[in-house]
Amino acid sequence: MALFSAWVARLLPLLPRRLVWAVGRRYIAGTELEDALRSAEQFAARGIWSTLDVLGEFVTEWSHAQRYAEQAEAVLRAIAQRQLPAYLSVKLTALGIDIEPERSYGLLRYLVDQARQRGLFVRIDMENSPYTDITLAFYRRLRQEGYDNVGIVIQAYLRRSRDDVESLLPLRPAIRLCKGIYIEPPEIAYRSRDEVRRNYKELLEMLLRSGVHTAIATHDEELLRFAEEALRRYDVPKERYEFQMLLGVRPERRELLRQQGHPVRVYIPFGHHWYGYSLRRLRENPNIVAHILRALFRLDRQQ
Numbered sequence: 330m331a332l333f334s335a336w337v338a339r340l341l342p343l344l345p346r347r348l349v350w351a352v353g354r355r356y357i358a359g360t361e362l363e364d365a366l367r368s369a370e371q372f373a374a375r376g377i378w379s380t381l382d383v384l385g386e387f388v389t390e391w392s393h394a395q396r397y398a399e400q401a402e403a404v405l406r407a408i409a410q411r412q413l414p415a416y417l418s419v420k421l422t423a424l425g426i427d428i429e430p431e432r433s434y435g436l437l438r439y440l441v442d443q444a445r446q447r448g449l450f451v452r453i454d455m456e457n458s459p460y461t462d463i464t465l466a467f468y469r470r471l472r473q474e475g476y477d478n479v480g481i482v483i484q485a486y487l488r489r490s491r492d493d494v495e496s497l498l499p500l501r502p503a504i505r506l507c508k509g510i511y512i513e514p515p516e517i518a519y520r521s522r523d524e525v526r527r528n529y530k531e532l533l534e535m536l537l538r539s540g541v542h543t544a545i546a547t548h549d550e551e552l553l554r555f556a557e558e559a560l561r562r563y564d565v566p567k568e569r570y571e572f573q574m575l576l577g578v579r580p581e582r583r584e585l586l587r588q589q590g591h592p593v594r595v596y597i598p599f600g601h602h603w604y605g606y607s608l609r610r611l612r613e614n615p616n617i618v619a620h621i622l623r624a625l626f627r628l629d630r631q632q
């Protein structure tokens with residue numbers, strides 16, 4: 330079955346967009362900001378914080394980067410107006426890094442500045458490996474300019490991550506630790522599940538020991554249990570960590586963490602550019618075949 334799922338995952342780009350939307354819908358709040366805000370409000374009522382993410386990446390026209398920045402700014406305004414326990418995540422390829430890096434930094438800086446004026450936080454998502462260096466460089470530059478309302482992401486599948494964490498620690502960074510979602514070559518990335526897990530555990534230990542704010546972003550049961558045990562072992566106070574999960578993934582486990590009293594945040598993507606994000610999520614879904622069959626059945630009945 331696992332092999333069959335892997336085969337189906339490879340065929341995903343061939344599926345009609347309508348089907349991808351039907352199956353990937355659970356991972357996305359909707360196409361509009363209002364959809365994301367409604368979702369964040371519902372989570373807030375249950376004691377869960379949010380990260381709002383305007384879907385979009387790899388833009389090739391400057392006007393699209395500007396449009397993305399405007400939408401991201403609207404998110405900041407709405408979070409502040411509604412006093413939501415939420416922050417913003419952004420992707421540099423959506424802010425035009427491939428078009429004009431310096432202008433892209435300008436947009437990022439503007440958003441972080443707007444967030445600071447409202448007492449909010451911005452996380453720079455980590456994309457595929459061609460962008461690792463520049464993402465870290467932009468993060469350092471913001472910190473040098475005095476912005477401390479900004480955080481970074483470290484991917485446990487990258488072999489370089491240990492060195493990156495070591496060199497970032499003097500800045501007392503706020504780090505989200507995830508496995509990493511992109512397909513990377515074996516020279517730079519661990520490929521096996523065990524290796525990625527081992528590195529995740531080592532990096533998590535480094536972060537918790539050093540006392541920086543750590544966002545534990547995983548749904549992997551083995552890693553969640555390891556994290557719970559490590560948090561107890563290092564007696565980490567609640568202000569220093571949070572668990573983070575993606576909308577639509579393991580909601581029952583998210584709820585359990587909350588009931589146990591852990592700080593929990595859910596990542597809520599929204600927007601019209603849902604296709605690339607949905608494909609990545611579907612590839613990671615172990616029950617992808619069943620979901621596609623169910624969606625096909627639903628679409629068939631709607632026709």
Ligand SMILES: Cc1cc2nc3c(=O)[nH]c(=O)nc-3n(C[C@H](O)[C@H](O)[C@H](O)COP(=O)(O)OP(=O)(O)OC[C@H]3O[C@@H](n4cnc5c(N)ncnc54)[C@H](O)[C@@H]3O)c2cc1C
Pocket residue numbers: 453454455456482484505507508509510511546547548549550573574575577578579595596609610611612613614615
């Ligand atoms: C809050 C947050 C932010 C992230 N930010 C980034 C980032 O900036 N850059 C980046 O490269 N990656 C990011 N990721 C993605 C991350 O790198 C992984 O790809 C993703 O979280 C799956 O890895 P996992 O640790 O959950 O382990 P997995 O082994 O993939 O999953 C563990 C279990 O979770 C369940 N599960 C996982 N995914 C799905 C799914 N799509 N549908 C249904 N069930 C599923 C399954 O039960 C699976 O067995 C982020 C993840 C989270 C939670």
